[in-house]
Amino acid sequence: MNLTPLRLAQRPTPLEDWSALLPGLRIKRDDLTGSTLSGNKVRKLEFLMAHAQALGKSYVVTCGGLQSNHCRATAVAAAQLGMGCKVLLRTATVPQAWDAATGNYRLMRAVGADIEFVTPAEYQDRARLLAAAAGTRGYAIPEGGSNGLGAFGYITAAEELATQWGDDPPTSVVCATGSGGTLAGLAIGLAKVAPSVPAWGVAVCDDAPTFQRIAARASAEACEWDASLPRLGEADFNVLEGYVGRGYAQSSPEEQVTLMKAGRRGLVLDPVYTVKAFRAVLAQEPAFGSRPIFIHTGGLLGLMT
Numbered sequence: 644m645n646l647t648p649l650r651l652a653q654r655p656t657p658l659e660d661w662s663a664l665l666p667g668l669r670i671k672r673d674d675l676t677g678s679t680l681s682g683n684k685v686r687k688l689e690f691l692m693a694h695a696q697a698l699g700k701s702y703v704v705t706c707g708g709l710q711s712n713h714c715r716a717t718a719v720a721a722a723q724l725g726m727g728c729k730v731l732l733r734t735a736t737v738p739q740a741w742d743a744a745t746g747n748y749r750l751m752r753a754v755g756a757d758i759e760f761v762t763p764a765e766y767q768d769r770a771r772l773l774a775a776a777a778g779t780r781g782y783a784i785p786e787g788g789s790n791g792l793g794a795f796g797y798i799t800a801a802e803e804l805a806t807q808w809g810d811d812p813p814t815s816v817v818c819a820t821g822s823g824g825t826l827a828g829l830a831i832g833l834a835k836v837a838p839s840v841p842a843w844g845v846a847v848c849d850d851a852p853t854f855q856r857i858a859a860r861a862s863a864e865a866c867e868w869d870a871s872l873p874r875l876g877e878a879d880f881n882v883l884e885g886y887v888g889r890g891y892a893q894s895s896p897e898e899q900v901t902l903m904k905a906g907r908r909g910l911v912l913d914p915v916y917t918v919k920a921f922r923a924v925l926a927q928e929p930a931f932g933s934r935p936i937f938i939h940t941g942g943l944l945g946l947m948t
C-alpha cells in the first residue's frame with residue numbers, strides 16, 4: 644500500500660502470560676495502546692487518519708453509541724492531530740447536564756468534539772448522515788472504523804503478534820467482535836503470516852452471518868489497497884455466538900462473575916466487549932484450543948459510566 648500510517652498507538656503492546664487465570668492463556672494487551680487514545684480503535688485510526696490527512700481533509704466525522712470507544716478515540720486522535728471532529732452519537736435520551744457526563748462521552752466533550760445526538764431510528768440511516776456531515780471538506784469514518792483500510796490496523800497487529808510468539812504459536816487468537824473490523828484485520832493478517840492459527844471473534848451483538856459479511860467486504864476492500872493480501876470470503880471468518888448475554892451493553896450476572904474473577908487477579912475488563920469475549924475464553928470453548936491468545940481490546944472508560 645502506498646499510504647504511510649500515522650504513529651498514534653503505544654506499540655508493540657505486551658504479550659503476557661496469564662496462566663494464573665487459565666492454564667496456557669496469553670493476553671495481548673491492546674488495552675495499553677494509550678490512556679485516552681487507547682484500545683483497539685487506535686490501530687485502525689493510524690491508517691484512517693493518515694488517509695484523511697493525505698486527502699487534505701480538515702476534519703473527520705464518525706458515529707456510534709453515546710459511550711462509543713471508537714468515537715472517543717477518533718475525537719482524541721483528531722484533537723492531537725489538530726483536526727476537527729464531528730461525532731454522531733446514538734441515544735434515545737439526550738444527556739442534559741455536561742458536568743454529569745461520564746466515560747467516553749465525557750472525554751469526547753473534554754477534547755472539544757462537535758457532538759450531534761441522533762435517535763436510534765435516525766441512526767439506521769447512518770451512512771447517509773455521515774456522508775452529509777462530511778460534505779466535501781470532511782472525511783467520513785464508518786462505525787467502528789471497520790472498513791478495508793481500518794482493517795490494516797489488525798493486519799499489522801497480527802504481524803506484531805507473530806513476532807512476539809516466536810516459536811510458541813497459539814492454538815487461536817480471540818477477540819471481541821462488535822463491528823467486525825478487528826476480526827477482519829486479524830484473520831487477514833494471520834492468513835498472511837501464520838495460516839495455521841485461526842482468528843476467532845466472539846460476537847457481543849448481532850450474529851455470525853452479519854459479521855462474516857462485514858469482514859468479507861473489508862477483506863475485498865483491503866485487497867484494493869494491497870493486492871498481495873490473501874482475499875478471504877465469508878466462510879473464512881470464525882465468529883462464535885452464544886455470549887451476547889442480555890444484549891449489547893447489557894450486563895448479566897455471569898458477566899459480573901467473569902469481571903470479578905479477572906479483576907481479582909488485576910486484569911480489568913470492560914463491561915461491553917471484553918468481558919463477553921473473555922467469558923468464552925474462560926469457558927474453554929473447544930474451538931480456541933488449549934493455548935489461545937486473547938486480545939484485550941480495551942474499553943475501560945465503559946466501566947466509568
Ligand SMILES: Cc1ncc(COP(=O)(O)O)c(C=O)c1O
Pocket residue numbers: 682683712713787789819820821822823824825826913916917940941942943
Ligand atoms: C473495547 C472494544 N473491544 C472490542 C471492540 C470490537 O471491535 P470491532 O468493532 O472491530 O469488532 C470494540 C468496538 O466495537 C471495542 O470498543
